[in-house]
Amino acid sequence: MRRFASVRLPAVLRSRPDDWLAAGLAAAAFLLYLGTLAPTVVTIFDDSLEFQLVTYLAGIAHPTGYPLYTMLGKLFTLLPVGDVAYRVNLMSAVFAAAAVGLVYRLAVEAARPRRGLPHLDGWPRRAGGITAAALFAVGPVFWSQATIAEVYSLHSLFVALLLRQSLTLRREQDLYRLAFLAGLSLTHHRTAVLVFPALALPLLTAHRRRLARPAVWGKMAAAGFLPLLLYLYLPLRGHIGSLDGTYENTWAGFWRHVSGGGYGVFIFGNPFNQTRGPEFYLHLMSDQFYTLVPGLIGLLYLLWFGRRAAAGVTGLAFAAFTAFNLLYRVADIEVFFIPNFLLWAVWSGAGAAFLLGTAAVLPRPSWRPAAAGVLVGLFGFIILQLGLHGAAALRQKYTWQVHDTGLDMLAQPRPGEPAAIVGILGEMTLLRYFQATEQVRPDILTVPADREADRLAAVSRLLAGGKAVYLTRDLPGAAARWSLAAAGPLIRVLPAPQTVPPDTAFPGGPVVGPGIRLAGWDWSRPVHSGPGPAPLRLRLVWQVQNPVAEALKVSARLVDINGQTVAAVDAGPVHFAYPTPAWRPGEFVTDGYDLPLPANLPAGAYTPRLIWYNPAENAAEVGRIDLPAVTLP
Known part of the structure; x- marks a missing residue:
C-alpha cells in the first residue's frame, strides 16, 4: 500500500492528466453550484416549478414531454436531502458540473x-481548457440554470458530449456511440438537433468510406433509434397526464405533444411582441464573458493554426444555434443561447491557449514568465469578477418567499371546510406541489384557470356547489357580483355581504374614514422560513356605515417609540380586489396587510398606524388611527 501511494499514484495522475483535470473542474463547479443552489421552490411562473412536481409524480411535462429528464428527476426525488424541490434543483447542479468537465475536454481537443x-500544445492547451471550463461555469445565464430545476444543464451536457465525440471519432464503434448519444439527446431537448449539421461534417469527410457500407448505416440508425423508445414513457404514464391537462393519451395526442408543433408560433409569429436589435445580442454575449476578445482570438487561432475539423464543427454548431435563436421569439431567449455560450467559452479557451503558448516562446526568455503571469492574472480576474457578481445575484434572488406563500395560502381555509382555491396555473401548481410532496391540506380543491372569464365561471360553479371559495389574486368583475374578504394572502369570495362582525382579538374604534369604522383587529406572524424576521400581519375588520364614492387606499405602517416609520405598505383594500365604491352599507369587510420588517429591527413595542387616503387627490388623507402597541421579540 505504501509503495502504491508513493510511486503508483503520481504515475496514474501523470498518465491521464486531462481526466483528472476534468474531474477536478467538475467537482469545483459542483461545489460552486451547491453553495448557490435554490433552497426550495423559488419560482411560480416558469417551468422550474412544473418540473419539481412532475418529476415527483412521474407525470408528463409540457411538450415535448422530456421523458429522460423526468425519469432521472424521479430518481433524484428519492434522495434523503432537503425537500423534493431541492432534490430536483440538485439534479441540475450535477448535470451542470458534468457539463463543465466536458467543456474542458472539448476545449482541449478543439485547441x-x-x-x-x-x-x-501541452500546458498552454490545458490552461486554455481550464479557462474555457471556468468561463462557462460562472457565466450568469448558465449558472442560473445550474441552480434550479431546469432542463438546460443536461442539454448543455449533451451538446458538449456530442461535439467532443464528433472530434474524437477513431474507430467504427465511435460512430455507433455518436449515433446513440444523438438519439438520447433528442429524448431530452429538441434543439439538440441543431448540433447535427456540425456532427455531419466529420462523418462526411473523414469517415466517408465507413459510411458507404450499408451495415454501418444500419447499425448507426439502430443505435440512434434505440433511445427514442424512452418516449414510450408518455403513453405508459398517460393516466397521470400533464399538469395543465392538455396531454391526450391517444396517438394524435402523443404525436402532438412529442413534436411540439405549438411552438412554431414563436418562429412564424410573434405572440409576445419581442423586438431585439443587434445590441441586445451583443450585450447578452459580452455579459457572459466580461469581454469577447479571447473568443475572437480563439476562433482565428482555430482557423489558422488549429485543426480544420475543430473550426468547422464548432463554427457550424454556433451558426445553427444562432440562426435558430434569431428566429425564435420567446421572452426567455437567453437560455436558448447557452449552447452559444458553451462554444464561445471553448473558443475563449483556444484563445487563452494561443496567447499563453505565444508568451512561452517570446524572443527574450526573461519576458516569458512575466507575460504568462499577466495573462493568467487577467483571465483569473475576469473569472473572479464573474463569480463574485453571480454568487451575489443568486443569493439575493433565491429566497423562501415562494415556499412560504404556498404554505400560507393552504393554511387559510379552516380545517374540515369544503374549500376550493381558484387561480392561474402556476399558482395552483405551487399548491399542488405541497399537497403532493408534503401532504399539506390535500382536502383543498385547486382549480387552475388562466382566463378571467374562466375564473369567474369557476367561482360561480363552486359557490353553487356549497364550496368556500378563495381567489389567489384580484379578479375583475368579482367585486360587483359578490362580497370579498382578505384571508391571509388569499381573497375569500362571499355569496352575500357579511353583516355579523368576525371574531377579532382587539376591539375597534371610531370612524376613520368617510362612513368607515374600524370594528376590530388583530395581528399575527405568518409562515416564514429562511433568514430575517417574519412579516407582521394586520387583520382589520371595517364596518361600512355609508356608501363610499371614492376609491380609497390604505397606508399601513409600523411606528417606533420615536415616531419613526420602520415598516409600511400601501395597497387597495382586500389585496386591491375590493375597492371601496363596491362596499355595501351595513357589511363588515375583512382586510389585511403584511408589513415586511427590517432584518435589524430591535425588539420592543411598536404602534400600528392606519391611514386612509384618496390617490385621485394627490394622496389626500381622509382619516387615520393609531392602534395599541404590539410587542415584537
Missing part, C-alpha cells in the same frame, strides 16, 4: 494545434 507548433 489541438496542427503539426509543427509544439509551443501551442
